[in-house]
Amino acid sequence: MITVTGATGNLGSATLAVLLDTVPAAELTAVVRDPAKAADLAARGVTVRQGDYDDPASLRAAFAGTDTLLLISSPDVTPGVRPRQHGNAIDAAKAAGVGRIVYTSAIGADDAQGFLADHTATEALLRESGVAWTALRNTFYLHFLVNPGLAAAVEAGELTAADGGQPVNFASVPDLAAAAAAAVTTEGLENTVHELRGPVFTLPELAETLTAVSGRPVAYRAVPAAEFGQGAFMWDLISSGLFAEPSTDLDKLLGRPATSLREAVTAALA
Template sequence: MIAVTGVTGNLGRIVIEDLLTRIPASELVAVARTPSKAADLSERGVDVRAGSYDDPASLRAAFAGVDVLLLVSSPDITTPGIRPIHHGNAIDAAKAAGVGRIVYTSAEGAANGQGFLADHTTTEGLLRDAGVPHTILRNTFYMEALVNPGLRDVVSAGELPGADEGRPVNLVTIRDLALAAAATLTGPEHTGVIYELRGALWTVADLAATVADVTGSPVAYRAVPAADLGGIAFVHQIIASGLFDETAPDLEKLLGRPATTMREAVQGVFS
């Protein structure tokens, strides 16, 4: 039995949908804070169970009889210190329920994470200390942070502002990261492995040039202070720090194909 948490979120839902193409629905457990939001999965034969990271008892019940668990990291990134508590609750519940292996969606840089990445560093330590066999997926950021329908406004404005200092990024689509996660849920060869999931390198200036090429409209890259970028500023600041400037072969191996390119993602926005 394979269980997936966060099934009403983007990544968890894609994982479940992929698994449904490869194994019977009767072998899947979908864990959701609000099961009614996953009612369609129940109608298709998936065992939908209630489980909240804030409620350890609900997690123990949700994980009963589960062999492999995909622990999708907590979506609460604003409450200080809450994510390690959420993850610890899930790990303890999985151990109590006798789960055979935990697959955790960690983050690039979590080997010795600073700032928000420290939550993942702590969680990886909790997994080691729990003694439950596990697999760690150190995901880069979602490409959708920069490649999204907002690019239509960029075309209208004729420019793409950036505070990335020209540093390259290895961002990956949510779908590719989800499919890679799904691939690690079957087969014993993933036990004890840390996967560094990264894509090919490109820059925000490359993104501007690609948007221009795909749309046939002039789009110029313009360097600006991070303060001018509003809510997306933190992504540009992390890019400028160099966190996303390395590649790794693990994603392509898990997918069995090259990762979706930035250009392909841009084409999807404008298709």
């Protein structure tokens, strides 16, 4: 049995969609806080169980009979919350006799800072648990930068960014979901770390790709991060160089090249 937590979230639902193409629905369990929101999964034959990261008893019941658990990280970035919630899930998995935990960690988790340090703490809990584990250190989602909103940049003829001259290795949710599905269905990945990063590109290259795909000139212009308001934190992370390093781990799990910048831009503008 493969069990997926956060099954109605962005990554969880995408991963289950991939798994349903190759794994019988009867061998899949979706764990959600509100089972009513997973009615579509239940209709396809997936077992739906209620489970809450803040309710250890519910997790132990939800994980019963699980061979491999895909533990999708909690969306709550309040300081101290995620390590506690993830600890509850890891303890419950151990109590339920889960064979392996595949955890959606984050880029830089070997020694992360700020809110990403929650993943460093969770990986430490996994290593100490005695349960076999696999860490998927996901980069940030490509749709933060490549999305239908780019049509406005094409219309204006200008792409503004506060990248500090640093490239990014963001990856698409479908690619990260397919990698997660591969990780839970592939043997021999016990106690391994995978740096899941997309093809590296710069923001000037994004402007050039917008020009090529749209057929209209789009210039790149650097601006201060403060111009992006609440989104400034993302640009601060980018300009720190956090996303500058490449990795082929995503391609290896996918068994194919990850989605290219041109493919992503073409889809976004469509």
